[in-house]
Amino acid sequence: MEVGPGLLSQVRVPERQVALIHPVDLPPALVRAAQAALSPAVTVEVPARDDCKTLEVFSGVLSRLAQANLPRDGAVVGLGGGAATDLAGFVAASYLRGVAFYTLPTTLLGMVDAAVGGKTGVNLPEGKNLVGAFWPPKAVWCDTDTLTTLRPAVFAEGAAEAFKHGLIADPSLLPRVLSPEFRPGGLGLEDTLADAIAVKAGVVARDLTEQGERAYLNFGHTLAHALEAVTDHAVTHGEAVGYGMHYAALLSRALGGADLTGQTLAFLRWQRPRPLPPLTFEGVWPYMARDKKADSDGVRFVLLHDLAQPYLARVPSAVLRREFDRWQATGSGQG
Structure with a gap:
């Protein structure tokens, strides 16, 4: 866990192939910074907030990773708020029965809560977070500069x-x-x-x-x-x-x-x-x-x-x- 300014551009992971998952409403500059640091094999844009935490979106992201041939020794990086990192973690826990997972939370909620705990998952119409897995991230980078983009x-x-x-x-x-x-x-x-x-x-x-x-x-x-x-x-x-x-x-x-x-x-x-x-x-x-x-x-x-x-x-x-x-x-x- 690292907390401080300027971390987004300094991120490095040992895995050679990376899937970057981020919400559609994330400022483009943050996405570009993460892409420059990670050189992802595939970048997957998902709906904003809890609209991304559905079984349909989850399934679609898994298909994108499979189409990109992300290997077992690859990694999933969740960039964005708590909902996006919840989804990304569940994808990492499920794809090929589990690949490495990292989080780059860009909201205060994501930093204090969702990105830290290793709980991942999606919602059902019957309730919140009813489907998921425990899958702790290998590292979390909390770039406090990203908080200046928040309302x-x-x-x-x-x-x-x-x-x-x-x-x-x-x-x-x-x-x-x-x-x-x-x-x-x-x-x-x-x-x-x-x-x-x-x-x-x-x-x-x-x-x-x-x-x-x-x-x-x-x-x-x-x-x-x-x-x-x-x-x-x-x-x-x-x-x-x-x-x-x-x-x-x-x-x-x-x-x-x-x-x-x-x-x-x-x-x-x-x-x-x-x-x-x-x-x-x-x-x-x-x-x-x-x-x-x-x-x-x-x-x-x-x-x-x-x-x-x-x-x-x-x-x-x-x-x-x-x-x-x-x-x-x-x-x-x-x-």
């Missing part, structure tokens, strides 16, 4: 995962994420970004396949993934995580944990996610019930006893409904 709202999406890492593991991140210096080109960006990445990297190193503590990284994600699915991804992942963290904080308080709703509301006011459409618990619950943390006994939520004290719990349905209503009564978390 402020897109940068703020990624901040949700950094803030989440503060809630579950490193409380020093909370004021730093909300600081005016946490911005593209800001003086505090690199150090804060590196510390946020270190939280996830450490957890993943100890628990790659989510047999234990890795589940804590899903704080706020049970509702978040449901919001993405029920709105057909009109709500972005980072926005949904912002909303989901506040719901999880409400549940944590309801089950006797510390009241951290002030922190989650402060983040939502900073992030300013787009308003949600009218929602009902009955409409959202089926998607929460299919969450990947569910087992044969039902859905487990990641909650907090206090800052940096996460745990897993099954929440009574009456509490889920009551706190969902409370979450909505405060403007779906923005009140």
